[in-house]
Amino acid sequence: MRLPRLPENSIATRLFLTAAASSFIVLLIASLFFTAYYRRETEVVFERRLEVYLRALVADVAQSGEEGHTDPGQLGDPQFELPGSGWYWQITRMDGATQDIKASRSLFANRLPKLADRGVAAELGGFRRGFVEGPDGRRLRIVERVIDVGDMGVYLVQVAASDEEMEEQIERFHFALMVAFTMLAIALAIVAAFQVRFGLRPLRRLQQELSAIRRGEDERISGAYPSEIAPLANELNLLIGANRDILERARTQVGNLAHALKTPLSVIVNEAYSTPSPLADKVSEQATIMREQIGFYLDRARAAARGGAIGASTQVAPCLDGLLRAFRKIYAERNIAFIGEASADMRFLGERQDFEEMIGNLLDNAGKWATREVVITIVAETPPTPDARSFLCITIDDDGPGLTPDQIREATQRGRRLDETKPGSGLGLSIVADLAVAYGGALELEKNAAGGLRARLRAPGF
Amino acid sequence: MRLLVIEDDKDINRQIVAALEHAGYAVDHALDGEEGYFLGDTEPYDAVVLDIGLPKKDGITILEAWRANGRMMPVLILTARDRWSEKVQGFDAGADDYLAKPFHMEELLARIRALLRRATGHATNELVCGSVRLDTKSGRVIVDGAPIKLTSHEYRLLAYLMHHSGRIVSRTEIIEHLYDQDFDRDSNTIEVFVGRLRRKLGVDLIQTVRGLGYMAAPPVETTDGKR
Incomplete structure (x- = not known):
């Protein structure tokens, strides 16, 4: 089984760890309490048993004193008969010149030490309790009492027993308790893990939906969410929608501005053209500069509006087909073949217009210089890690004269035009480079095997 | 050679018509989409200069309708909308060439000549x-x-x-x-x-x-x- 890793800063980890820690602490306290309680109860029972034997002996002594003989020992417990069993009793006559001692058989020839000699205080009722070392070195729990039977003398009655058995019993209980509580703790941890997984599943789903939107596979968050995060999902949808609207509006405004400026500029240029004069030449020249500037800054504005775009994605194949159809028409006169295709499931992660702008400018540039053909190939790169952003690698080759390294450097600079004799604004390659950067990709130019120019564009997609 | 110019800006329309007439073409013009569409649909033009942003009927709609009606004269789209996505849209609607404003009149004339030549199967001017x-x-x-x-x-x-x-x-x-x-x-x-x-x-x-x-x-x- 794969152990789920616990990321440090995660709600799941926090919930799981607090649940596990709190149940562990509760179980620990409970086990300590139960053990202590059980020990106390067991000791009480044990003490009572000793006391019962002691009372029986005391009663025996008192009775036998009256009757003139003593034969205690009929306590009914065979443990007292077996030597070294750990259960002992001893009756010592205290008032005689010689100490007359009777003891259980189990004590054999040994004698029990006296608590009274050690200065243990007597309880109410004359009992003394304590621990002594037994004949075989075992620890004994002992209860003793002095009784005065008048004429019959004064006796010290002692009952002692090893508490080993009791300790073993407590130990066994403790072990059983530990096993039970450990299993309980494991069960609780499993329940907590399950609870966290189940409870946080909507969050995980939300995260998946968001990343699908970011990848451009989805338009909006669509699932039904529990009441705690449903407002969050709604807000996110609104945010994504607003982002799209702002972008769309900005683009429309930019387009309108372009239209509004370019038409009067056309009029000026044409008017100057139709009435040749030094003034007209100047007007024409300045209007051309204005035209270039408008183009340059509008393209920049459009490029800047990118980047922030959330979750747009574009099917590559229809875009490319459309562009190739257009280019075959545009370059029909010069008979240049435009060759290329993209697989149907390929997607560019961004706005369609931007993709067409980048590929269109690259194809146009290639077409201007090509002598016979322009070849475009699009492949999806395999990302280095499964979580990394995936990219499309778009290569456009022409069989034209190519560029020197210096020219290549110049071409991708802003607003430079390589050859004034070729038609076009000259901003094509640099706007492609700008757009590519805005999308986190890059544009590279180099010489291909045929001596022509190869443009390599990296753009997000799969 | 008879041409049609559909352009809503009066100045540009006038300039184009003057330049084309000067170059020896017979030229009709329209200032809005509806009139332009009607002319192109009923009169036999050798080529059309078509703006996209037109009042009443936009250029793309006009072009698509002509092509659907079997009107196959060469059409040059002349517009300030110069994004490739807009150009592709124009070509897909049936345009034969695309010129972005602001333009040089010489370039427009050259494109028209090329369109006429291609339509009649000639390779040079x-x-x-x-x-x-x-x-x-x-x-x-x-x-x-x-x-x-x-x-x-x-x-x-x-x-x-x-x-x-x-x-x-x-x-x-x-x-x-x-x-x-x-x-x-x-x-x-x-x-x-x-x-x-x-x-x-x-x-x-x-x-x-x-x-x-x-x-x-x-x-x-x-x-x-x-x-």
């Missing part, structure tokens, strides 16, 4: 028929190495016939392609122009095909002197 050479770029006509002067109507007639050399062109077709819609059409004038043109060219280029029309074809050299 120079049309040659026998000893007559006609340069559509400069508007010059050279016969046996010597330039000759033609009026604009004569030039238009010759250019149309030479664009369609080897094909019989009816009188109605000539009238439709030579004059803009405001011209007072009278088929007799064609005969007059043909007569004058034959005289100026001095070579036997324009044949009369009785009952059908005219045809530009180099004189056929035959051993028995018959044609």
